[in-house]
Amino acid sequence: MDGRRGKDMMARRICVVDDDSAHRLMLSEVLGEEGYETVEAPSGEECLELVSRQSCDLVLLDLKMPGIGGMETLIRLKRSNPPLPVLIMTAYATVQTAIAALKEGAYDYLIKPLDIHALKESVNAGIEPQSDLDQFPDTPPELDDMGIIAVSGVMRDLLADVARVAPTDATVLITGESGSGKEVLADVIHRLSPRSARVMLRLNCAAIPENLLESELFGHRKGAFTGADSDKEGKFVAAEGGTFFLDEIGELPLSAQAKLLRVLQDGRVMPVGGTLEKETDVRIVAATNREIEQEVEEGRFREDLYYRLSVFPLVVPPLxxxxxxxxxxxxxxxxxxxxxxxxxxxxxxxxxxxxxxxxxxxxxxxxxxxxxxxxxxxxxxxxxxxxxxxxxxxxxxxxxxxxxxxxxxxxxxxxxxxxxxxxxxxxxxxxxxxxxxxxxxxxxxxxxxxxxxxxxx
Incomplete structure (x- = not known):
């Protein structure tokens, strides 16, 4: 960080938390030279008290301290103020402790003795978050159990886009290789959406025989075809008010693509063999492992449907x-x-x-x-x-x-x-x-x- 940038940061306040008073003083002096205001706390308890009384833009937190300790302090900080960036310092880094800190909401960690250049870069990155994800406080804790890991920049960028689109009703098209996590991402979109209290239904378009696919999607009336012994509610009606996840959308036959397009355009479904349309309020999330644009060019996927589905495209990177x-x-x-x-x-x-x-x-x-x-x-x-x-x-x-x-x-x-x-x-x-x-x-x-x-x- 250069001197000019430091002057622009005069109002930014950093809470330095370390039981080593000499180390605290050194950090405060280094950050002060960069134009930051600093406040100090010798323990986790005093840090929590301090942060509750005055606004801080970042917490620089030692992991190993007497009392409640750095990890518990981190947990309480993120519980009371989720968007607050917390940078961990530790001389005892292992895979388990570092990952635990990242899972609890720390955005980075530094190993003691600190590299001053790395400290400045990390503090600057934390105080000026590069994505909306850093400002998004309501990510459910169950995301860890779903395998959502965002250490790499490409995944952080992807989840930032998810945070932007999830609260809307925009149709989302997720593309990526098999096994890359497309369905997990669809779950995240639903859980972070206003529709999260309603149902999320799934249909694997590749798993349903072509002659039954329209019935699964739109339902059918009794006698519409051989074996239709009673009326059946389709997935669009069953998902009313919620989210409908169409997996492997690239496998959808052209005949069903035309009918799906009409539902997306008009917001109404017609059961197979029916005469009356029914309005539907469903948020569509679709996914495919195919190169869908190539499918469009080669005539296997309707161009107009592609544009309807890809209002907000997401690409899941391979591992x-x-x-x-x-x-x-x-x-x-x-x-x-x-x-x-x-x-x-x-x-x-x-x-x-x-x-x-x-x-x-x-x-x-x-x-x-x-x-x-x-x-x-x-x-x-x-x-x-x-x-x-x-x-x-x-x-x-x-x-x-x-x-x-x-x-x-x-x-x-x-x-x-x-x-x-x-x-x-x-x-x-x-x-x-x-x-x-x-x-x-x-x-x-x-x-x-x-x-x-x-x-x-």
Whole structure:
């Protein structure tokens, strides 16, 4: 941050929380030189009291303190003031503690002793959030259980778009590879919408025979076709007031596409064999793993329907393009499957985690979940190890995965991050633009990380 920028920040106040008075003073002086106003608190209790009495733009919070401690302070801060950015400082970073802090709402963490340049960059990023997601206070806590992880920039940008569109009634078209999380994203849109108290119905367009699809969508009247022994309510009517998720919309036959288009245009449905239309109030979210624009060009998908569906398009990136999300996703699924199968796993070994982040994941998050559930079932020790992974993962790369010296114990998130960056740079022949794209972060962030870790090349 330059001096001119510092002068623009005079009104911004940062609460520095650390039980080490000398460290607090040093941080206050550094931030003061950058043009920030600082207030200090020696404990979590005093921080909570201070923040309740005066407005702060950011909290710089030490994780290990006597009393209620940094993690509990973080939880209480986010409960009372969800949009308040909290930057964690710790000398005891592990995968578990860092991920726990991120899950509880911390936007970043720094390792002691602090790199002053990294501190300034992180404080600036927190005080000037880059997406509306940072200002969105009502994200349900159950999102963690749904596998929504947004450490990488591409996922944070995606969830920022979700936060913008969810409260509206706009039709959403979600595209992305199989297993990338399209249905999960549809769930999020419904849960964050004004329709969340009403039903969300789903229909997989590829799973219904073509001759029954219109009946499923619009319903039918008794005698409309052989086997129609009674009137049937279609999904559009059943979803009244709620959300209707049309999965694999690219598989919809052209005949049904024309009728769906009419419903979207007029807001009315006609049952098969019926004579009276019925008005319907339904929010449509659709998804496909097909290249839908190519389907339009080749005449397999109606152009007018495509434009009706893609009022607000969302593209879910494949897991190989958001590798920064793999460690926290792996930790999330490890905990979930350990509980499900009665295992007491404490984490993932560094060698196993190295294999996971180096793999390209053609099956995306669904494949990661399946492999981790299998690994949890097979595991015999306290950590999920490389031997618990299938040969498709361990055999794909030979012994080329870089490993820290202690390869058996859990690896810190910072070590994992450095290892990921080094490997990706090597794979991309040092091209930082391509590497940042693969990691799912901006080029500017990658350059800062390279400097922070002293990475050559």
């Amino acid at each position: 190989r393009e958001r590798k920064m999300d793999i460690p926290p996703l792996a930790d999330l699924f490890l905990n979930r499957f350990s509980k499900r199968h009665g295992k007491a796993l404490r984490g993932i070994s560094s060698r196993a985690l190295g294999r996971l982040v180096s793999y390209d994941w053609p099956g995306n998050i669904r494949e990661l979940m399946n492999i981790l559930e299998r690994g949890v079932i097979l595991s015999r020790g306290g950590f999920l190890g490389e031997e618990d992974l299938p040969q498709s993962i361990t055999g794909a790369l030979g012994d080329s995965v870089p490993q820290p010296a202690d390869a058996r114990q859990g690896i810190s998130l910072k070590e994992m991050e450095r290892m990921l960056i080094e490997r990706t740079l090597a794979e991309k022949a040092g091209n930082r633009t391509h590497a940042s794209r693969t990691l799912g972060i901006t080029r500017k962030t990658l350059l800062a990380k390279i400097k922070e870790y002293g990475i050559e090349g």
